[in-house]
Amino acid sequence: MTAPGRSARFVAWANATLVAGVSPDEAALQIRGDDPPHRVDGLPLGDGQSLTVVLAWLARVSGWSVRLVLPVPGDPIGLPGPGPLAIAALAGGEAAVLSEMDGPSYGLVPNSEAGLVRWTAYAVESQAAAVPAPLPSLAEADRGLAIALREATEQLSRLDVARLPPGGAESLAALRDGRLDGAGLAPGYPPRAYALLVRARRLRVVSSLAFADDGGAITAAEASARRDVLEELERAARHAETAAYNAVFEERTARSG
Numbered sequence: 320m321t322a323p324g325r326s327a328r329f330v331a332w333a334n335a336t337l338v339a340g341v342s343p344d345e346a347a348l349q350i351r352g353d354d355p356p357h358r359v360d361g362l363p364l365g366d367g368q369s370l371t372v373v374l375a376w377l378a379r380v381s382g383w384s385v386r387l388v389l390p391v392p393g394d395p396i397g398l399p400g401p402g403p404l405a406i407a408a409l410a411g412g413e414a415a416v417l418s419e420m421d422g423p424s425y426g427l428v429p430n431s432e433a434g435l436v437r438w439t440a441y442a443v444e445s446q447a448a449a450v451p452a453p454l455p456s457l458a459e460a461d462r463g464l465a466i467a468l469r470e471a472t473e474q475l476s477r478l479d480v481a482r483l484p485p486g487g488a489e490s491l492a493a494l495r496d497g498r499l500d501g502a503g504l505a506p507g508y509p510p511r512a513y514a515l516l517v518r519a520r521r522l523r524v525v526s527s528l529a530f531a532d533d534g535g536a537i538t539a540a541e542a543s544a545r546r547d548v549l550e551e552l553e554r555a556a557r558h559a560e561t562a563a564y565n566a567v568f569e570e571r572t573a574r575s576g
């Protein structure tokens with residue numbers, strides 16, 4: 320996975336609308352990309368709204384924050400507790416969480432339909448007492464990624480099971496050339512967020528390639544140990560990607576504090 324998911328694009332360009340003066344029309348075009356039209360249901364604006372209308376609504380009211388969550392079963396990071404949002408976000412592996420200061424919160428989850436991408440908004444104010452699984456800061460995610468990479472390198476070398484599947488060499492060459500980095504962030508993001516995002520995406524590609532088979536593992540124990548190492552590396556890279564997309568929110572929070 321290198322190209323940003325729809326929720327990641329939504330978070331990046333919604334934040335650009337909020338902090339960098341990007342128009343809702345331009346942000347909507349960037350979020351849509353090559354997709355069919357997007358429509359949003361479940362917000363107070365009513366169902367079937369366009370991205371432009373939703374982004375303009377967010378920009379009109381001060382105090383909104385937009386954050387990315389990339390949860391997986393066993394690691395529901397950033398989700399505000401059990402409920403419909405958690406079910407939908409875990410099924411899709413992504414969500415954009417909209418929170419208004421001292422106001423309601425919504426989780427947006429995209430799904431493809433025939434000729435349409437439909438976002439469903441799940442209200443989470445009824446879960447206000449639930450504490451979200453904490454999202455890492457840029458610095459925390461950067462440290463976690465460095466530690467996971469070092470440990471993965473050491474353990475895979477010790478196990479001697481780091482071999483990539485057939486075709487992996489070509490993918491790694493494309494990775495080194497930057498051809499798998501995907502699109503960057505939107506205007507308004509700090510440079511360190513860009514740098515962390517590229518590292519995170521590259522390591523997610525590496526872990527995805529390595530997951531394709533058991534590498535050079537001979538025994539079941541070796542294969543299991545290898546999978547454990549790769550799962551931790553993927554987890555750290557996914558957390559780092561989340562932190563990069565949420566860097567605008569982090570900086571706004573630091574300034575207001």
